[in-house]
Amino acid sequence: MGRQPSAKPTSFDIAYLAGVSQPTVSRALRGSKSVSAATRANIQRIAQELNYTVDKNASSLRSQRTHTLALLFFEDPNPDESMINPFFLSMLGSITRECARRGYDLLISFQQMHNDWHVTYQDSHRSDGIILLGYGDYQLYLTKLEHLVEMGTKFVRWGSVSEDGIGLTVGSDNVGAGEQAGAHLVEIGRRRIAFLGDASDHAPEFQDRYDGLCRAMRAAALEPDPALQRDAVSSEDSGYAAARSLIESGRPFDAVFAASDLIAIGAMRALAEAGLRLPQDVAIIGFDDIPAASLTTPTLTTVMQDMKGAGTLLVDALLARIDDRPVEQRILPARLIRRRSTAV
Amino acid sequence: MGRQPSAKPTSFDIAYLAGVSQPTVSRALRGSKSVSAATRANIQRIAQELNYTVDKNASSLRSQRTHTLALLFFEDPNPDESMINPFFLSMLGSITRECARRGYDLLISFQQMHNDWHVTYQDSHRSDGIILLGYGDYQLYLTKLEHLVEMGTKFVRWGSVSEDGIGLTVGSDNVGAGEQAGAHLVEIGRRRIAFLGDASDHAPEFQDRYDGLCRAMRAAALEPDPALQRDAVSSEDSGYAAARSLIESGRPFDAVFAASDLIAIGAMRALAEAGLRLPQDVAIIGFDDIPAASLTTPTLTTVMQDMKGAGTLLVDALLARIDDRPVEQRILPARLIRRRSTAV
DNA sequence: CGCTATAGGGTATACGTATACGCATAATAT
DNA sequence: ATATTATGCGTATACGTATACCCTATAGCG
Numbered sequence: 176m177g178r179q180p181s182a183k184p185t186s187f188d189i190a191y192l193a194g195v196s197q198p199t200v201s202r203a204l205r206g207s208k209s210v211s212a213a214t215r216a217n218i219q220r221i222a223q224e225l226n227y228t229v230d231k232n233a234s235s236l237r238s239q240r241t242h243t244l245a246l247l248f249f250e251d252p253n254p255d256e257s258m259i260n261p262f263f264l265s266m267l268g269s270i271t272r273e274c275a276r277r278g279y280d281l282l283i284s285f286q287q288m289h290n291d292w293h294v295t296y297q298d299s300h301r302s303d304g305i306i307l308l309g310y311g312d313y314q315l316y317l318t319k320l321e322h323l324v325e326m327g328t329k330f331v332r333w334g335s336v337s338e339d340g341i342g343l344t345v346g347s348d349n350v351g352a353g354e355q356a357g358a359h360l361v362e363i364g365r366r367r368i369a370f371l372g373d374a375s376d377h378a379p380e381f382q383d384r385y386d387g388l389c390r391a392m393r394a395a396a397l398e399p400d401p402a403l404q405r406d407a408v409s410s411e412d413s414g415y416a417a418a419r420s421l422i423e424s425g426r427p428f429d430a431v432f433a434a435s436d437l438i439a440i441g442a443m444r445a446l447a448e449a450g451l452r453l454p455q456d457v458a459i460i461g462f463d464d465i466p467a468a469s470l471t472t473p474t475l476t477t478v479m480q481d482m483k484g485a486g487t488l489l490v491d492a493l494l495a496r497i498d499d500r501p502v503e504q505r506i507l508p509a510r511l512i513r514r515r516s517t518a519v
Numbered sequence: 520m521g522r523q524p525s526a527k528p529t530s531f532d533i534a535y536l537a538g539v540s541q542p543t544v545s546r547a548l549r550g551s552k553s554v555s556a557a558t559r560a561n562i563q564r565i566a567q568e569l570n571y572t573v574d575k576n577a578s579s580l581r582s583q584r585t586h587t588l589a590l591l592f593f594e595d596p597n598p599d600e601s602m603i604n605p606f607f608l609s610m611l612g613s614i615t616r617e618c619a620r621r622g623y624d625l626l627i628s629f630q631q632m633h634n635d636w637h638v639t640y641q642d643s644h645r646s647d648g649i650i651l652l653g654y655g656d657y658q659l660y661l662t663k664l665e666h667l668v669e670m671g672t673k674f675v676r677w678g679s680v681s682e683d684g685i686g687l688t689v690g691s692d693n694v695g696a697g698e699q700a701g702a703h704l705v706e707i708g709r710r711r712i713a714f715l716g717d718a719s720d721h722a723p724e725f726q727d728r729y730d731g732l733c734r735a736m737r738a739a740a741l742e743p744d745p746a747l748q749r750d751a752v753s754s755e756d757s758g759y760a761a762a763r764s765l766i767e768s769g770r771p772f773d774a775v776f777a778a779s780d781l782i783a784i785g786a787m788r789a790l791a792e793a794g795l796r797l798p799q800d801v802a803i804i805g806f807d808d809i810p811a812a813s814l815t816t817p818t819l820t821t822v823m824q825d826m827k828g829a830g831t832l833l834v835d836a837l838l839a840r841i842d843d844r845p846v847e848q849r850i851l852p853a854r855l856i857r858r859r860s861t862a863v
Numbered sequence: 864c865g866c867t868a869t870a871g872g873g874t875a876t877a878c879g880t881a882t883a884c885g886c887a888t889a890a891t892a893t
Numbered sequence: 894a895t896a897t898t899a900t901g902c903g904t905a906t907a908c909g910t911a912t913a914c915c916c917t918a919t920a921g922c923g
Contacts, residue, residue: 185879196903201881209901228643232580233879236908241576243626261810264608271629280645282587283627285615299572300909301624440814466605467811470784529909540873545911553871577909580878644879 184225192221204229235300243280244493245302246270249288249309249316260409261465262435263308266333269486270306277490288312292319304493307332310409313377317341331493333485335379336504343496345488345505347480349380352509353387356432356460356478359511361395363519365430365458368392369403371417371442372434378408381434384462388432403428407438414441422449429457430517436461436468436477443471443516458517473515481507528569536565548573579644587624588837589646590614593632593653593660604753605809606779607652610677613830614650621834632656636663648837651676654753657721661685675837677829679723680848687840689832689849691824693724696853697731700776700804700822703855705739707863709774709802712736713747715761715786716778722752725778728806732776747772751782758785766793773801774861780805780812780821787815787860802861817859825851 186200193200195214203210203218221227235241248263267283274281282302286292288311305323307330320341323330336346360368370388372381389399403426405417414433421428422445431446433439439461443453451457453473461468464479484507495502530544537544539558547554547562554562565571579585592607611627618625626646630636632655649667651674664685667674680690704712714732716725733743747770749761758777765772766789775790777783783805787797795801797817805812808823828851839846 186881187879197879198881198904199902201879202902205881211901214901230580230879231643231645232576232585233908234881236574236576236580236910237879237881239908261605261608264605264611267608267611268629271627275628281627283615283625284619285612299575301575467814470811470814470816472814472816530911531909541909542874542911543872545909546872549911555871558871574909577878578911580880581909581911583878 184227185230186227188225189218189221189227192225193218239300241280241300241303242278243282243302244274244304244306244490245282245284246306246308247292248283248285249307249311250285260437261467262409262463265465265482266308266485269483270489271486273486273490277494279490279494288315288319304329304331304497306330306489306493310378313379329493329497331489331496333489335383336506343492343502343504345485345492346380346507347485347509348506349383349509350387350390352462352478352480352511353384353432354391355387355509355511356384356462357388357391358394359476359513359517360430360432360458360460361391361397363458363517366397367400367403367428368397368430368432369405369421369428370399370432370434371405371407371414371421371438373406373408374404375406378434384432384434400426402426407434409435409437411437411441411444414438415445416441418442418445422446422451431457431459433459433461436463436465436475439475439477440467440471443475454516454518458519460511460517464512468512469514471516473518476514476517477512479510479512481509528571529574530571532569533562533565533571536569537562583644585624585644585647586622587626587646588618588834589626589628589649591636591649591651591653592627592629593651593655594629604781605811606753606807609807609809609826610652610829613827614833615830617830617834621838623834623838632659632663648673648675648841650674650833650837654722657723673837673841675833675840677833679727680850687836687846687848689829689836690724690851691829691853692850693727693853694731694734696806696822696824696855697728697733697776698735699731699853699855700728700806701732701735702738703820703857703861704774704776704802704804705735705741707802707861710741711744711747711772712741712774712776713749713765713772714743714776714778715749715751715758715765715782717750717752718748719750722778728776728778744770746770751778753779753781755781755785755788758782759789760785762786762789766790766795775801775803777803777805780807780809780819783819783821784811784815787819798860798862802863804855804861808856812856813858815860817862820858820861821856823854823856825853 186197190197190200199210199214200218203215204222271281305328324342331343331345334344334346335349336344357368368388370385372384374382374385385404392399405421407413407417414437417438418441431442433442439459443459446453446457453459459475461475461477464477468475468477488505488507492502492505530541534541534544543554543558544562547559548566615625649672668686675687675689678688678690679693680688701712712732714729716728718726718729729748736743749765751757751761758781761782762785775786777786783803787803790797790801797803803819805819805821808821812819812821832849832851836846836849
C-alpha cells in the first residue's frame with residue numbers, strides 16, 4: 176500500500192510506519208501505560224514527523240468526550256448589536272485562558288434568553304458542559320435551568336450563590352461587597368443613600384448588593400429609605416433614566432450606590448446635568464471596575480470582582496461536575512476601589 | 520428491540536419509529552429532495568417529539584465539514600491576563616453574531632504569537648476555517664501565514680489590506696482614516712502634528728494611518744516632522760511612555776494623532792501631567808472609538824471603524840473561501856468622530 | 864403494450880478513533 | 894518443573910452519521 180503524502184495522516188499511517196497496529200498508536204499517544212517506552216517514543220517521533228493531529232471528531236465520537244466547553248452569554252435584547260457588557264468581556268478573558276490551560280476548547284455564543292439554547296446545546300455533543308453567564312428574565316431563566324437539570328446536562332453558572340438550589344453556582348460575595356460600599360459611604364458622612372439597580376428577585380445579584388447596603392446602614396443606625404431605590408438594568412441609559420427619576424422626585428439624597436459601573440456612569444451624567452457636584456453634593460459608587468471607571472470625571476469608586484479567580488473557579492467547578500467529582504458552591508471576595516467620586 | 524428512553528435518541532431510533540431506514544432519516548432531516556413530503560414531515564415530527572439532535576461529531580466525521588469557525592486572537596504578551604484589547608472585543612461581538620446568523624459555531628482562543636497555533640488548528644478538524652485577529656511580531660506572523668497557505672488551511676485575517684499577497688485580508692481604510700484625521704487637525708489650525716504608534720512595517724495598519732496623516736499634511740503644504748513620531752503598541756502604558764518621550768524631547772508640537780484610543784488615553788494622561796491644556800495647547804485624536812473614548816476629559820475625538828461590517832465581511836469572506844467561491848479583498852470605510860479633544 | 868425514466872428509499876460502507884478482549888511471551892512464584 | 898501473573902500488543906468492533914450505489918414500483922411515452 177503506497178503512502179498518500181497529500182492526505183492528512185491518520186493513526187493507520189503511523190501504525191504502518193511504526194510496524195504496529197492502529198490501536199497501539201492510539202494507546203501510545205494517549206499515554207496508556209500498557210505500551211512500552213521504546214514503542215511509544217518511536218510512535219511519537221513518527222507522529223511528529225508526519226505532523227499528525229488526532230481527529231477531534233473521530234476521537235469525540237468514539238470516546239463520548241469532546242474536551243470542549245461552551246460559554247453562553249445572555250443579554251437583554253440590545254438595540255446596539257456590537258455592544259457587549261464590558262464585565263462579561265473581562266470574564267471571557269479569564270475563562271478562555273483557563274480553558275486553554277486545561278487543554279479544553281471553548282465554544283462561545285451570545286443568546287437571547289428566549290431562544291432555545293437549552294435544546295441546542297444540551298447535547299448534539301458539541302461540548303461536555305456549559306458555562307452560563309448573564310442577566311435577563313430571571314423566572315424564565317430558572318425554568319430553563321430546571322430543564323437542564325432534568326436532562327442531566329452539566330453546567331455551572333455565574334450569579335448569586337445559594338439563593339436557590341438549581342444547578343451549581345459560582346459568584347462574588349455581593350452582600351459583603353454591598354456592605355463594604357455602604358460602610359464606606361457612611362464613613363464619609365453620608366446618611367441618605369440611594370440605590371440604583373433592580374432590587375426585585377428578578378436580579379438576585381443586584382438584590383444582594385442592596386441587602387448589603389441596607390445591612391451596613393443599619394449597622395450605623397440608619398434606616399434605608401425605600402423611596403431612594405430605583406430599578407435599573409446594566410446599561411448607561413438605564414442608569415441615566417434612574418438617576419433622572421430620582422432627582423425629579425425631589426427627595427433629598429447625598430450618595431448613590433449603583434449596582435454596576437454602567438449604571439453609575441449613566442447616573443453621573445444625569446447628576447452633572449442637574450448641577451450636582453460630585454462628590455461634594457452626591458458621592459457615588461459603582462460595581463465591576465470596568466476600565467472606563469478610572470476615566471470618568473471624577474474617577475469612580477467601585478467594587479472590583481476577582482475576574483481571574485472567577486474564570487478559574489467556573490472552569491474548575493464545571494470540570495469537576497463533568498467528571499462527577501463532588502464540588503461545592505464557591506463565593507469569591509470582592510474589593511472596594513476608592514477613587515475621587517467618594518473622596519471628600 | 521426495546522426502546523431505551525433514557526439514552527439520547529439516534530437516527531436509528533427515529534428510523535424505527537417512522538418505519539424507514541436510517542439513511543432516509545438523515546436525508547429527510549438534511550433536506551434531500553429524494554424523500555417524499557409525507558415521509559419527511561413524519562420524520563420531522565418524530566424527531567421533534569424525541570428531542571432529537573444530530574450528533575455533531577458523527578456528522579462532522581462523516582461529512583468532513585464541522586460547520587464551525589475558529590477565531591484566534593493574538594496579543595502582545597500582557598502582564599495583566601484578564602485585560603483584553605477592547606477593540607478586539609467589539610469585533611468579537613459582531614463575529615459571533617454573524618456566525619450565529621449563518622448557523623456556524625464559533626471556537627475562540629487567545630494565543631501568543633510564538634505558540635504553535637498553526638499546527639494546533641490547521642487540522643484536527645476542529646473547524647472549517649480560521650479568522651485571525653491581532654497584533655504582534657509581524658515578520659513571525661507572515662512566516663506562519665505562509666505555513667497556513669502551504670497547508671491549504673482556509674483563513675481570513677483582519678489587517679492592512681493588500682500590503683502583501685499572503686492570504687485573504689479584510690480591513691479598514693486606514694490610509695483614508697489617517698487622512699481624515701490629519702485634515703481635521705490641519706483644519707483647526709495645527710501645524711506640528713505628532714504621531715504615536717509603530718510606524719515601521721512591523722505594524723502595517725499603524726503605518727497606513729501614519730501615511731494617511733502625512734498625505735493630509737502634504738496636501739496642506741506641511742512637511743511631517745519624523746522627529747515627532749514615536750513608536751507605541753496598543754496599550755495605555757505604551758501611549759503614556761511615548762508621550763513622555765515626546766514631551767521630554769523638547770520639540771514643540773500642537774497636536775497628537777494616536778494610532779489607537781488606548782495609546783491616546785495614555786498620552787492624555789502624560790500631557791495633562793505635563794501641564795498642557797487639551798485641546799488648546801495640544802489637540803488629540805485617537806483611533807477605534809472604544810467606549811472609554813467618550814468618557815475621557817476632554818472627550819476624545821477618534822476614528823470609528825465599521826465593526827458590524829467587519830464581522831459580516833470576515834465571516835462572509837471565510838465562508839466563500841471554504842466553499843472555494845471567488846472572493847476579493849475588501850476595504851471598509853472609517854469615520855471621524857469629533858469630540859472635545861479637537862474642539863477649539 | 865413493451866421500454867425507459869424517475870421518484871423514493873433500501874443496502875452497504877466509510878469517516879478515524881478508542882476500548883473490550885484475547886493471546887502470546889516473559890517474569891515470578893510454588 | 895509447573896502454575897500464576899503481568900506486560901505488551903493485536904483483533905474485533907462500536908461511536909452515529911452521510912453518501913455511493915442499487916433496486917423497485919410506478920408514470921410517461923411512443
